[in-house]
Amino acid sequence: MSDQRVVRPTPISGFPEWTPQVRAVEQRWLDHIRAGFESFGFASVETPSVENLDVLMAKGETSQEVYTLHRLQADAKDDSDARLGLHFDLTVPFARYVAQHFNELTFPFKRYQMQRVWRGERPQEGRYREFTQCDIDVINVDSVPLHFDAELPRIVHRVLSGLDIPAWTLNVNNRKVLQGFYEGLGVKDPISVIRAVDKLHKIGDEGVREILVSEGLTTEQIDPCLALARIKGDGATVVTAVRELGVVSELLDEGLEELAFVMNDLADLPEGDVVADLSIARGLDYYTGTVYEASFDDDPEYGSICAGGRYENLAGQFIRRKLPGVGLSIGLTRIFAKLVAEGRIEGGRVCPTDVMVVVPNAERRTEALRTGELLRGRGFNTEVFHSIAKVGKQIQYASKKGIPFVWFPPFEEGGDHEVKDMERGEQATADPTDWDPKG
Numbered sequence: 001m002s003d004q005r006v007v008r009p010t011p012i013s014g015f016p017e018w019t020p021q022v023r024a025v026e027q028r029w030l031d032h033i034r035a036g037f038e039s040f041g042f043a044s045v046e047t048p049s050v051e052n053l054d055v056l057m058a059k060g061e062t063s064q065e066v067y068t069l070h071r072l073q074a075d076a077k078d079d080s081d082a083r084l085g086l087h088f089d090l091t092v093p094f095a096r097y098v099a100q101h102f103n104e105l106t107f108p109f110k111r112y113q114m115q116r117v118w119r120g121e122r123p124q125e126g127r128y129r130e131f132t133q134c135d136i137d138v139i140n141v142d143s144v145p146l147h148f149d150a151e152l153p154r155i156v157h158r159v160l161s162g163l164d165i166p167a168w169t170l171n172v173n174n175r176k177v178l179q180g181f182y183e184g185l186g187v188k189d190p191i192s193v194i195r196a197v198d199k200l201h202k203i204g205d206e207g208v209r210e211i212l213v214s215e216g217l218t219t220e221q222i223d224p225c226l227a228l229a230r231i232k233g234d235g236a237t238v239v240t241a242v243r244e245l246g247v248v249s250e251l252l253d254e255g256l257e258e259l260a261f262v263m264n265d266l267a268d269l270p271e272g273d274v275v276a277d278l279s280i281a282r283g284l285d286y287y288t289g290t291v292y293e294a295s296f297d298d299d300p301e302y303g304s305i306c307a308g309g310r311y312e313n314l315a316g317q318f319i320r321r322k323l324p325g326v327g328l329s330i331g332l333t334r335i336f337a338k339l340v341a342e343g344r345i346e347g348g349r350v351c352p353t354d355v356m357v358v359v360p361n362a363e364r365r366t367e368a369l370r371t372g373e374l375l376r377g378r379g380f381n382t383e384v385f386h387s388i389a390k391v392g393k394q395i396q397y398a399s400k401k402g403i404p405f406v407w408f409p410p411f412e413e414g415g416d417h418e419v420k421d422m423e424r425g426e427q428a429t430a431d432p433t434d435w436d437p438k439g
Contacts, residue, residue, distance in 0.1 A: 014123030015130045016337055021347030026336055028348070029163060030114060033134050033330065036159035037112040040151065042136055045111050047093040049118075050084045055096050055318075065119040086118040090135040091314065091327060098139050099318030108140040108148070114332075126303045126334050135308075137327030139315055144324050146258060149290040149310060150265035152328045156294075156306055157269055164344075165335055168305060170294040171232075171277035172262060175287050175309070176255025177242065178278070181228055184249035185221045191285060193217070197229055198281035201300065229279040235263030238276040255289070262290055288312045292328055296338075305335050349402045354380040354437075355419075356398040357407045362388050364409060371409045371417065374432040382407075398422065405437060 011017075018026060034044070056066055069084040087093050090113045098109060114134045123129055136155060138148045153170055160168065175194065182190035196211040205226055212222045224245055231241045239256050259276060266274045282291040291309035296302055308328035315323035339345045355375050359368045368384050375382040383403075385394045398406045399422060407430075408418040419435065420427040 014128045016128060016333060018340070019347065020350050022340060022345055024348030024352070025345055026332075029332065029336065030132075030134075032162055033159050033332070034112070034114065036155060036162065037134075037136055039158075040110075040155050042110045042112045042155075045094070045097060045113055046115060047087070047090070047097050047113070049086055049116070051087050051093055051096065053083045053085050055092060056085050056087065065121055067118050067120050088119045089117055090115060090133055090329070091137070091311075094135070094137055094327075095139075095315035095323075095325075096318055098315045098323060099321075102319055102321065102323075108138050108144065110136075110138050112136045126338065128333055128337070131331070131333035134330040134332050135327060136329075137325050139323050139325035142322050142324075144310070144326055146261055147265065148326050149258070150262045152308070152326060153262075153266060153274055153292060154269070156328050156330060157266075157273060159330070160294075160306070163335075165296075165339065166299070167297040168294050169272065169297055170274045170292060170306065171280045172259065172274060173276065173278055173280040173291050174255040174259040174262075174289055175282070175291055176251050176289055177259060178228070178255075178281060180249035180252030180255050181242070181245075181247050182225065184247040184252055185224060187217060187221060189215065193225060194281045197225065197279065200229055200279050200281075231278040232275055234267070235260040235276060238263070238278065242278070258289060282307065282309050286311045286314050288324075290326065299338075302338065303334065304331065306330050351401050351403070352381050353383050353401065353403045355382045355405045355407050356394070356401075356403045357382060357384045357409060358391055358394050359385045359388060360391070360409065360411045364411065367409045371407060371432050375407070375435075378432075378435075395420075407432070 038044075050069055053066070053068065065088050066085040067088075069086070094111065094113060098105065112135060114132065116130055116132050118130050120129065121127060136152060138144055138152070153172065157170065178194050178197070179190045182193045187193055192215050193212060196208050196215070199211070200208050208226065208229075209222055212225065217225070224247060227245060228242065231238055233241070239260050242252070242256060263274070263276050277293075280291055280293045282293065287309040289310035289312075292307060293304045294306035295304050306328060308326070310324070310326040312324045313322065315325065336345070357368045357372045357375070359365050365388070372382045372384040385397070395406055404422055406420045406422060408420070408427075410416060416429045417432060418427055419430040421437075
């Protein structure tokens with residue numbers, strides 16, 4: 001009797017995995033997103049799963065989320081992996097990529113990136129330790145034309161509208177509006193207020209008020225901050241509502257002008273799909289202008305399904321050039337996992353096989369293999385049965401895998417090929433060189 005220890009297979013919290021049927025749907029989603037990004041001329045790049053910790057620490061606030069790399073059998077004197085960590089998003093690696101390949105790229109550089117990322121946080125609904133992000137960014141030398149701030153949400157709107165997901169809204173704001181407004185109120189540290197307002201949807205007005213009091217703000221400053229956060233609407237409506245609050249600042253004027261430009265440029269999209277929402281702050285400090293955040297209309301507490309914004313010098317910290325950018329990220333796993341949990345994903349086929357070729361007997365196996373090659377050469381995903389078995393067992397295998405057609409090569413020299421439509425139960429003669437399943 002073997003004394004080998006049996007390891008019980010158990011799921012790892014925060015690391016989702018799917019059955020082949022569900023994975024097939026996820027792959028179709030990825031193909032759809034990829035096609036949407038490329039339709040606007042964005043090129044694909046992929047960066048390593050690991051980065052130097054100095055690069056990952058560029059954002060500063062996420063150091064507790066980074067999984068560091070360590071080899072189990074590493075020599076104590078060998079610390080070559082000690083400064084490596086799994087990337088927790090795709091923006092910082094992309095910034096490093098642009099700086100490293102600066103002389104090889106054409107600017108504005110328009111890229112998309114679809115990869116898994118890792119965060120060491122407590123798993124809960126909508127939050128995972130391993131998940132897939134689909135990012136789209138534009139980086140340019142010195143300045144990024146403002147029209148990209150409108151083009152990115154347009155791209156994401158087209159992509160998400162082509163997926164069967166619950167109703168959602170993309171909210172847009174501008175950090176210059178927030179910072180300029182707070183400066184106009186005489187707030188000494190506008191960034192601390194932005195961080196507090198970013199928590200508004202989680203802790204409410206009173207929670208934010210408590211934070212701002214602790215930051216030393218007066219009631220005369222706090223009340224307008226909360227009033228600003230309650231403003232929503234289209235570009236013209238928002239600009240008017242902010243002006244009526246009576247705060248004056250050059251930076252505020254600049255932010256309102258940019259926000260109005262973006263909203264006006266998106267005015268042709270269905271009403272209510274993209275909304276100017278001045279409660280959207282995005283807590284990360286590197287955002288400097290337009291910011292985005294999308295959520296499900298019927299479940300806003302689930303968290304953002306898409307987010308991003310404009311940044312001025314994320315790539316520039318790796319190179320002595322000014323390299324501003326603007327980007328948006330779709331949280332694919334967050335969206336997909338919710339629909340899977342709710343039973344809203346109709347699984348695809350168990351396998352991608354279009355045709356399974358029966359092996360009549362050992363003597364006819366070569367003919368079966370030749371038939372498989374003919375069908376593959378014509379673009380059909382084809383598998384030849386893997387062993388010599390009764391025909392009934394082979395058909396049963398195809399049925400369990402949901403293979404739509406079973407092919408019968410000649411059972412004897414000079415015989416005919418036949419194909420069976422598994423759904424209809426119909427079987428007829430066919431020629432592998434010109435067979436058309438639709439005809």
